[in-house]
Amino acid sequence: MRQKEKIIKELHIGCGGPRPVKAPGGAELHCKGWYQEAALRMLCNNLDPDNGENPDELIVYGGLGKAARNWECFDAIVRTLLDLENDETLLMQSGKPVAVLKTSKSAPRILIANSNLVPRWASWDYFHKLDRMGLMMYGQMTAGSWIYIGTQGILQGTYETFASLGQKHYQSDLRGKIIVTAGLGGMGGAQPLAVTMAKGVAVCVEIDQSRIEKRLKKHYLDTQAPTLDEAIAKAQEAAKNKTPLSIGLCANIADILPAMLQKGFIPDVITDQTSAHDELNGYFPRGLTFAQALQLRKAEPEKYKNMALDSMALHVRAILEMQKRGAVAFDYGNNLRAQAMKRGVDNAMDYPGFVPAYIRELFCRGQGPFRWVALSGNPEDIRVTDRELLRLFPEKTKMANWLKMAGEKIEHMGLPSRICWLGYGEREKAGKLFNDLVREGKVRAPIVIGRDHLDCGSVASPYRETEAMKDGSDAVADWAILNCMSNVASGAAWVSFHDGGGVGIGYALHAGQVTVADGTDESEKKLITVLRNDPATGIARHADAGYETAIRVAETKGVKIPMVNMC
Numbered sequence: 001m002r003q004k005e006k007i008i009k010e011l012h013i014g015c016g017g018p019r020p021v022k023a024p025g026g027a028e029l030h031c032k033g034w035y036q037e038a039a040l041r042m043l044c045n046n047l048d049p050d051n052g053e054n055p056d057e058l059i060v061y062g063g064l065g066k067a068a069r070n071w072e073c074f075d076a077i078v079r080t081l082l083d084l085e086n087d088e089t090l091l092m093q094s095g096k097p098v099a100v101l102k103t104s105k106s107a108p109r110i111l112i113a114n115s116n117l118v119p120r121w122a123s124w125d126y127f128h129k130l131d132r133m134g135l136m137m138y139g140q141m142t143a144g145s146w147i148y149i150g151t152q153g154i155l156q157g158t159y160e161t162f163a164s165l166g167q168k169h170y171q172s173d174l175r176g177k178i179i180v181t182a183g184l185g186g187m188g189g190a191q192p193l194a195v196t197m198a199k200g201v202a203v204c205v206e207i208d209q210s211r212i213e214k215r216l217k218k219h220y221l222d223t224q225a226p227t228l229d230e231a232i233a234k235a236q237e238a239a240k241n242k243t244p245l246s247i248g249l250c251a252n253i254a255d256i257l258p259a260m261l262q263k264g265f266i267p268d269v270i271t272d273q274t275s276a277h278d279e280l281n282g283y284f285p286r287g288l289t290f291a292q293a294l295q296l297r298k299a300e301p302e303k304y305k306n307m308a309l310d311s312m313a314l315h316v317r318a319i320l321e322m323q324k325r326g327a328v329a330f331d332y333g334n335n336l337r338a339q340a341m342k343r344g345v346d347n348a349m350d351y352p353g354f355v356p357a358y359i360r361e362l363f364c365r366g367q368g369p370f371r372w373v374a375l376s377g378n379p380e381d382i383r384v385t386d387r388e389l390l391r392l393f394p395e396k397t398k399m400a401n402w403l404k405m406a407g408e409k410i411e412h413m414g415l416p417s418r419i420c421w422l423g424y425g426e427r428e429k430a431g432k433l434f435n436d437l438v439r440e441g442k443v444r445a446p447i448v449i450g451r452d453h454l455d456c457g458s459v460a461s462p463y464r465e466t467e468a469m470k471d472g473s474d475a476v477a478d479w480a481i482l483n484c485m486s487n488v489a490s491g492a493a494w495v496s497f498h499d500g501g502g503v504g505i506g507y508a509l510h511a512g513q514v515t516v517a518d519g520t521d522e523s524e525k526k527l528i529t530v531l532r533n534d535p536a537t538g539i540a541r542h543a544d545a546g547y548e549t550a551i552r553v554a555e556t557k558g559v560k561i562p563m564v565n566m567c
């Protein structure tokens with residue numbers, strides 16, 4: 001009881017407005033069980049100023065991606081989690097707690113639905129209308145499902161993408177290659193470090209100076225240049241010396257790319273991670289200062305949206321021109337190409353998305369962004385999990401290399417955490433290992449395990465995860481719903497289903513799951529079941545689409561797929 005009152009005081013529950021939020025750590029419970037406690041700590045962790053891009057407005061990342069609908073809802077969620085019994089389930093509707101049901105101990109403690117609209121109504125305009133009426137919030141992927149772990153969450157995926165690009169196009173790493181990109185936000189901020197980890201040189205254009213400073217402070221970005229000419233000179237010098245380097249440049253990318261073309265500067269690789277999926281609250285149109293843009297957004301939203309879409313068209317035309325002049329171009333999952341198509345750039349899809357280009361083969365093996373967080377708040381617990389994972393999978397040399405680099409280069413943001421892509425079979429072994437570590441007291445408190453919604457079986461997103469599927473099933477969303485239901489049936493601690501995410505309302509449907517290793521036998525069973533079945537749906541999805549790798553993995557690893565004989 002004392003613990004409950006303490007946390008209510010610490011989180012200023014009841015004050016109804018913005019306040020600094022930090023996740024509690026330690027081994028003592030504030031809630032009635034570790035599943036509820038994990039949700040409470042992860043909700044707070046999403047809003048930690050180290051993690052959240054704009055915590056005062058409950059925004060975690062990705063344009064408008066929020067952790068709770070408003071501060072009153074935040075207060076109510078915390079109070080409900082503190083009182084939630086071990087046989088009850090909290091229902092969350094777009095950031096608002098709406099019911100507590102009597103279920104069972106084996107059921108999820110929380111079920112979350114964010115930003116879902118009936119398809120005919122699934123547009124930004126309709127969403128914004130409901131948002132203004134106080135009826136919805138944008139959940140992005142891990143913002144509204146409480147499993148964001150800061151920029152690290154996307155770091156390994158970004159690194160894998162750049163490393164795979166190097167192998168595919170240069171048969172090596174990115175040594176001596178210049179990569180131009182934009183956006184140093186919650187996710188995009190991983191790009192400079194991912195490029196330098198892959199040994200390349202990155203020029204990262206960002207309109208908001210404070211984002212550049214945030215990435216410099218956390219050592220995701222090495223340096224910044226005051227002008228385009230200096231950024232190019234620094235990049236060329238580093239590339240010549242084959243020295244990895246990341247350079248920030250405070251400017252609008254829609255101004256910078258045409259200027260690069262005019263100067264005859266063509267990078268080796270061109271991509272983008274501005275929040276292009278959201279033309280009102282994400283992307284900044286050219287021709288305005290940062291401050292002017294923020295003002296126009298509020299004063300004249302329609303004018304702002306038109307200007308943003310015009311800029312995106314220019315932006316994509318410049319990427320296409322760079323591609324024509326020899327650059328490797330790829331879309332980095334922000335729906336920039338589809339936005340430009342709205343302004344008549346009909347050939348925007350001439351450059352591929354990153355999933356078909358570099359990631360799908362991993363999805364066919366059930367590989368995906370497995371992540372975990374030390375609820376103790378002690379970074380030593382992550383060092384223990386890193387070390388034990390290396391023992392568990394001694395044969396995985398790429399993973400060993402990643403964990404070594406991550407241990408050296410990544411500063412923890414909020415609760416200490418780790419991301420490490422694991423495949424089918426491996427995830428459940430890692431889950432059991434972490435549960436054993438908790439049971440044996442080798443870590444100081446339970447460990448929460450989750451993943452990005454960007455995974456092999458959890459998403460239907462025709463311009464991203466399911467772009468250019470072999471059988472044409474890009475827009476079939478049944479798979480994402482089956483993934484969600486499988487995770488509920490398998491006993492995840494909390495499960496979520498969202499519309500939107502990285503590509504915007506109406507463009508994607510996706511599911512998330514979180515489990516908790518608290519050292520009990522019951523959790524062990526749930527961990528093994530969830531972490532086996534979750535990627536199994538990914539293998540089934542890709543096998544059904546005709547991918548040979550997925551069919552082979554299903555056969556060799558025992559994912560049961562019924563035979564359907566077509567007459």
Ligand code: NAD
Pocket residue numbers: 053061062063064154157182183184185186187188189205206207208211251252253254273274275276277278282283284285286332333334335454501502503
């Ligand atoms: P964010 O909103 O936190 O950051 C976007 C950044 O882009 C901001 O810092 C903003 O100032 C900057 N920006 C916007 N317009 C600009 C312009 N014209 N010129 C220069 N800078 C500009 O978003 P985020 O979380 O970093 O995500 C970025 C995008 O990537 C989103 O669309 C998101 O959905 C997508 N995304 C991709 C992946 C992936 O795996 N590829 C994963 C998550 C998100």
